[in-house]
Amino acid sequence: MARRIVGQRDVIDEILMAILAGGHALLVGVPGLAKTLMIRSVADAMRLDFRRIQFTPDLVPSDITGTEILEEDSSTGGRAFRFVKGPVFANIVLADEINRAPPRTQAALLEAMQEHRVTAAGETMRLPEPFFVLATQNPIEQEGTYPLPEAQLDRFLFDIRVGYPGEEEEVAILRATTGREGVELEPVLDGAEVLALQRLARDVAASEPALRYAAALARATRPDSPGAPELVRKYARWGAGPRAGQALILGAKAHALLSGRMAVAPEDIRRVAAPVLRHRVLPNFAAEAEGVGAERIVREVILRRHADVDAATVAPGGTPEPTRLGGRIGIQLAVAWLARTSLRLVYAPLKLLPVRRKVVMISREHTTEPQDFLDVREAITALDPSVRVVSLVRMVPPGIVGKARYALHMLTQLYHVATAQVLVVDTYAIVASVLTHRRSLTVIQIWHALGAFKKFGLSILGQDEGRDERLAAAMRMHQGYDLVLTSAEECRPAYAEAFGTPLDRVVVAPLPRVDRLRDPARAEATRERIYERHPHLRGVRVAVFAPTFRLDGTVTVDAAELTSRLGERGLHTVVKLHPLMHGHFCSFVD
Secondary structure, three states: OOOOOOOOHHHHHHHHHHHHOOOOEEEEOOOOOOHHHHHHHHHHOEEOOEEEEEOOOOOOOHHHHEEEEEEEOOOOOOEEEEEEEOOOOOOEEEEEOHHHOOHHHHHHHHHHHHHOEEEEOOEEEEOOOOOEEEEEEOOOOOOOOOOOOHHHHOOOOEEEEOOOOOHHHHHHHHHHHOOOOOOOOOOOEEHHHHHHHHHHHHOOEOOHHHHHHHHHHHHHOOOOOOOOOHHHHHHEEEOOOHHHHHHHHHHHHHHHHHOOOOEOOHHHHHHHHHHHHOOOOEEOHHHHHOOOOHHHHHHHHHHHOOOOOOHHHHOOOOOOOOOOOOHHHHHHHHHHHHHHHHHHHHHHHHOOOOOOOEEEEEEOOOOOOOHHHHHHHHHHHHHOOOOEEEEEEOOOOOOHHHHHHHHHHHHHHHHHHHOOOEEEEEOOOHHHHOOOOOOOOEEEEEOOHHHHHHHOOOOOOOOOOOOOHHHHHHHOOOOOOOOEEEOOHHHHHHHHHHHOOOHHHEEEOOOHHHHHHHOHHHHHHHHHHHHHHOHHHOOOOEEEEOOOEOOOOOEOOOHHHHHHHHHOOOOEEEEOOOOOOOOOOOOOOO
């Protein structure tokens, strides 16, 4: 497929998952994104019968299912009706621009998609197996189109969104399509092998917690459900039905199989949640008035619903329970609330001060100015030396006296933020997230990938890292960022989910620090410095572990236990500590 299609790996994966799950898929995207070419390429890679139906306003049901014709026997002169099968009698049917045909023609596909059979001329005929309907739809044209009704949308296992390619991919597309003719694909599967893979996908194990997680996701989209997030109760008119839960499990099984696993994990369900749910959630009038679409509602459900995972299987030791509002923790949270209220009262009059040509950069994660800030300062100075760049870097110290001094430092932060045009925040700063700023202030937040997932209550381990929904909501500066920059194409879907941002606003951009890390000479020099200081690491396989710690001092994973378990697999564990975290684990933990 990569020989013919440039990029769009997620779209191709979702098409393959739909085929393995035995379902149908709807591809939605603007013209020119190779939706038809992708479907045709999938058909070419399989030894299956392929038919394309171009839907138009004058298309009638018999054009799809077939029609009876009157034939005359030339030898006897007798006449008889004969049924001529339509293009639906194929293994892969491409319904191109399905929303251009009237509803009665669209409905002709319903029985075929659900029952894999067609009734015509008083006779019911089975369709060839395997049978898939892959439909395309243009979301920007509304004139002369007939939107698919919810009942028919529900027949599609996946609603696949096809986005614009990245810059490098678009250049590669121009290079590949303006030269010689495209390459031919060799079939790698036949019908019997596809059916065998479908049976194998259904044999993938789904545990009771996985089934409950899928059911919880589907139920969380219903506004009258007790577990529905506030955004769902406010903006959703109808949620997903039980068929969505079936699609979640089937899609997750197909994803697990494509990943080489025979058991469904929480990340498999999360991977297919968006294409399964986005066309099964119906926003209400208030949502349409405020620009809140089904995509936003589904993202909120995925972010707020966490899987119940046996922590011992993925994170040995530790205390995976979230911090509770009681005792000393309750007092600390009350003090934090008082501090936030005081900051708002102090900040309000400062916003009346005149704004200056100034960029303020704040970090509480470092003791010295981080490299990211140095890069920003250098770039701004090169573009416009008249812009003042203020860097406020100080960690929150332990102890009452240290925190009192830091409170004075925060007053300085408040003044500079109130009079700045741009605020750059390294990871997290109270002045950026708990205050109401002027609309003219541009806020830029620098997240490190692992920290971002933890701060928002997400985890690649499938558990919430001990953070509940209230704390995850408190750490989020906005419901969705206007723009997210990442250094790699493969990071875009994960970042879109983590930051609550549409995928087309997650942009691949050159990031100086990442580029330096990719420099082979710099990487080799860094490794040599590490080996000089820690010679026992030379020649061994190393696993880096960054534990999450809480206000009460507990961690989600016991470092000594994890080190012992990974050692049995030939991995040496190195623990990456936060400067405020203790390092007293055991003698054999680095």
